[in-house]
Amino acid sequence: MTKWMITAALAALALTTSWAQAQEVKVGVALPYTGIGAEFAQLVDRGMELYLKLNADKVKPYKISLIKRDVKDPGGANAKIAVQELLTQDNVDVLAGWIYSPNAIASAPIVTAGKKLAVIMNAGTAHITTMSPYYVRTSFSMWHAGYAMGEASAKLLNAKTAVVGYTDFPPGKDSLAAFKRSFEAVGGKVVDEIPMGGAGAVPDFTPFFQRAKDKKPDVFFVFVPAGDHAAAVVKTYAALGMREAGIKLIGPGDITQDTKLQAMGAAAVGLITMHHYHADLDNPENKRFVEAWKKEYGAATTPDFMAVGGYDGMAAIVHVVQTLKGKVDSEKALEALKGWKFASPRGPIMIDPVTRDIVMNEYLSEAVMKDGRVFQKVIGKIDGVKDACKEQKIGPCAPK
């Protein structure tokens, strides 16, 4: 009799503990909270937290707890250790984060071995999602904006010739390859390709821009990493009188990152960019998002494309938790996300069921002055853009 009672008690205990486990979903967050990436990590982190805060009722009855780890640098090793410990020590159900592509690349074998859903919220090297079957990306690939811009330059801006200036590291090369491929496919010609130093420090852009100016192209496509490069780009462009020479400065939205744009001031006016998000987008979700952001983090702050990567990534995780009723099984989670549609601040998005990468709109925007601030005016839009690199199976994007 006692034996039965003990068994029953044990069974009850087992039930309640498994019930308690079903209630809480642990999300391991790997971001560079310190060092040169700290400013980006904060944007992604705030994006995630804001989604959880605004959608507390969507999370219920489950509890999502974030376990945050600093991956410190783009070197890969620290990111690997952080991800490994999140998997083996904290037994997380889902992984999230990744600002730098090298960290996502270094983490791939561990993610595969750990068999947990991993949501990439920024890292943009195109082929990353092919490296682990558990990677799902809610940010972008460099090809999204670069490829769309090539086509738009020829068709909407009527450009015949272009010069490409790029920061000499993989996202820059990706951007160049994407732009060149689509621009030349619709009859344009890239007359010069100018590598402009590494990503580590902001160079003096004058010699590169002078070389571009001498070629007299219709458009000058510039890729520099998000952060402090863009202000120098805009300044040099103005100083060399390139606009007066009839050369349009264009690029992906990294050169008009919302958090940096106002500091550039009037010099930024006339910049034409292609990107999936900026804070001036006119749709109800974005209005709500920007308003909530300013209320939460201060009127002087603004979300940008990195923040949206975190926000949408968290939306994806919440969707998984709801669909699977709090018990996150990785295979089922992947199934739940394939083809998932969401009304994001950047417009409608979807996870491509084949590549696990994002499908979204790309917006062609021009920077104008409005009410004493730089405003990004949408002048063109391409719906449902997929990552062209994987779509056309180029180089490392070809399935293995």
Add this chain to the structure above:
Amino acid sequence: MTEPVDHPAARALAERHRLRIWEAIPWLLALGFFFAFPKHLGFGTELLVTVLFAISLDLVLGYAGIVTLGQAAFFGAGAYTVGILAKQGIWHEPITGLLLAALVAAAVGFGSGLVLLRTQGLTLLMLTLCTMALLEEAANLAHDYTGGFDGLDSLPIAPLFGRFEFNPLYPTTQYLYVLAVLFVCFVFVRMLVYSPFGQSLRGIRENMLRMHAVGAPVRGRLVLCYTLSAAIAGVAGGIWAQANAYVNLGTLGLDRAATVLIILVLGGHGRLYGAFIGAVAYISLSHFLARIYPTAWQLGLGLLLVVIALFARNGILGIAAALRRPAHRAAS
């Protein structure tokens, strides 16, 4: 032949190379760590590689007095040797891979040492930094072979002795492998610094002019020391690449070179075990502080470094030595 002088100083000189009982402690602790913390082995492996790397720096900086900021050049040379050979499908076996890494790093060390070691002081410091920066940029440019900024990933490294796989999630093999290699390299360095060669290095560090005067081949010794140190740094880099199945530009960066310098100064240079103490203190502190405060952990680490710099010029082991000294004096 005269009788050996029976004097405490002479005895101390004659016996200083002997093994002491406490020298087993670090190794026992490292083995204990393996059994006690099976889920921390990724961190442990990184720690052991850093110790090995710091030992290579101790040889040039602590013993020969060559002030360098470019030690990561050799770490990276070793790492990329392993990485490129594995990625191109030329060589997968780990142990011989390490020997190749050591050879390549030694060649880089020898070549650059021949030129660099003609200079001293700040010039030398700048030139070591430049060598490293040149290598880093070369690795960035040779994108087809090195993978550029993204690095080389998923390196196919063969199982150790054909049997023990490198598991990315539970790096037990990696930990024991790195520990064994560290032990072998440490024994080699220990023999080296107590050999006549090691003594002459100390002489050069203390008074180069006098070593010239007694006819010691100063430059040759320095170049040889620099080359050996490069080889060990190459082994550290190679084993790092094998343990992580990954290599990227971070292996050649100033970050790594500066960190290892801080670690050595923190632990105490020219003391063999300073590398152990410094690495354990620095890496553990940054690792566990970062877990508690992901955004503000550097504050704690910075405070420790300030305190060490202000009050313990010879590092943590320097404090220990300073505490021991009065006791010795009282005894004799």
